[in-house]
Amino acid sequence: MGSASVAIRRSLADEERKLRLVQRQGEIDTYSPKALADLRTWVEEHPADPYADEAKERHDECVETLRQLDEPFYDWSDDEIESLETFNET
């Protein structure tokens, strides 16, 4: 029962923060540093996959959003954001 309480508290708190950020900034980042790195690696390893274009689009959208945001949702440092490249830029 404790786990369920922790899960719902965390879930609702995250939603509240996401909503606050979206209302203030118009959008928020959609992937964490680890998840975005996974996505990029997967695209690089599967360039001919039928889902590669969609994955690239989602990756690039997140990168571009991160560049415009004052406050990301996930734990991104300024250095990490600066080092990101969209697939068009590589």
Place this chain on the structure above:
Amino acid sequence: MPDSEARTAREEWGTRFGFLMAMLGAMVGAGNIWRLPYTTGQNGGGVFLLAYVLLLFLIAIPGLMAETMLGRYTQKGVVGSFREIVGDDLYSGLSLVVVLVNVGVMSYYAPVIGWTMYYAANSLLLTFFQSGFEAAAFWNSFTGSPVLTVGTHPVTMAAIAVVLAFGIRRGIERVVKYLIPFLIVALVAVSIRGLTLPGGMKGLAFVFTPDWSHLLRGDTWVAALGQALFSTGLGWGIALTYGSYLRKYDDVPLGGGVFTAVGNTSIGLLAIFAVFPVVFAFGLEPASGAQLTFVSLVKVFPKLLGGQAWAIVFFLGFFAATFTSGIAITEVGVTTVAEETRLSRTQSVAAVVATIWLIGLPSAYSSEFLGAMDYVFGNFGFPFATLTIILLVGWKFGPERARVIDVNRSTDLYVGRWWNGIVKYVIPVVIAFILGYGAINSIGTENQTLMMGGIALMVVLSLGSVLVMKFVSEPTPTESTSSTVQRGD
């Protein structure tokens, strides 16, 4: 809502809380109240719970993540999701089986909701407290009266239709936001009353005392597997359907996976606390299933101080648990029909509800027929549906692709590569094992004919679905347009 609007603007959950309560309401049903306590007590108590929780984290949570993700990614119901992932492949024909299993299950679950509604109404009328009231006679006269059992069936379906006709946000969400918290409060209240009864703690001892001899018994693990897989509603198409109404910034793993499975278990544990102290305090038979709830507990309430209030709270809570599951099971068909035909949502609700009402009449009329349906769908329908959905993610979409593109998108909980092997290999093997184990175990028993009928039904449904989908699954131009625009972007 005008038809054009319905086709182009897909509904979304209004709040995170609404989605979480809807998922919980979907998965918590009659089984949590009368099955989990008994199964726990019969399979080694604490040992069974250990096995159950282990399997919950190993199988149910990753599986629910996969299913919810599928809906969130495609933004479509069961048939649309299959078509989006595999195109016009024969495999997409199996999607119809998942929908038909839900319709079949609802046809016999609706009468059970009718029972809980009837008892909730009678608790409000204080029937159980009238002088000369006999609980067993009351139950027998109710189940033996087609006027009552068949009569409550359309009332149940009409109530579900009203909720579903209002849609996701104004219908389902509005109802579950109140009913599920009420259910939890009701169970907590009854638990407190039960635990303060003389001898009540013996009930908890029966359920929770670990009997280590059960640890190495196959039956314990099979029971725990069945409970972990099927009490969480994994692979029924519900998580997929509810997930399809999530928004771009919504998380899947924490809410759709962890919270749904753990929350469902927590309510099962609460039910143990609510039911078993009362059972042992009054020397009732703990293994009597539906009879325990509708006969034994009814006998006990008049003996409790303030019994009227406890009876009302318990049966309204019980009704809430079954009703919210009924809403979810029916919604699987409604979403599919609304997407795959030219019917509006209201027309789809009417069509699905009328179909369920009609094919549910035999179950409403005869509890033996209901039991046979429960056996067939519980042992073969659900596992087959679960296998179909999990294979779609594990072998058609591909778990690594799903994980990097969508599972970890906007997530509150990062999912690592460990998830891939579970979705691709572990869950399918476990479900195939359960299907085979159920079939083999029934050989030579009174259920052998039902087992053969169940397998035959699944084969016929599969072949029929594949054929039907092959010839009638061409999407309408409007649907194609809306799906391209709407996929979570």
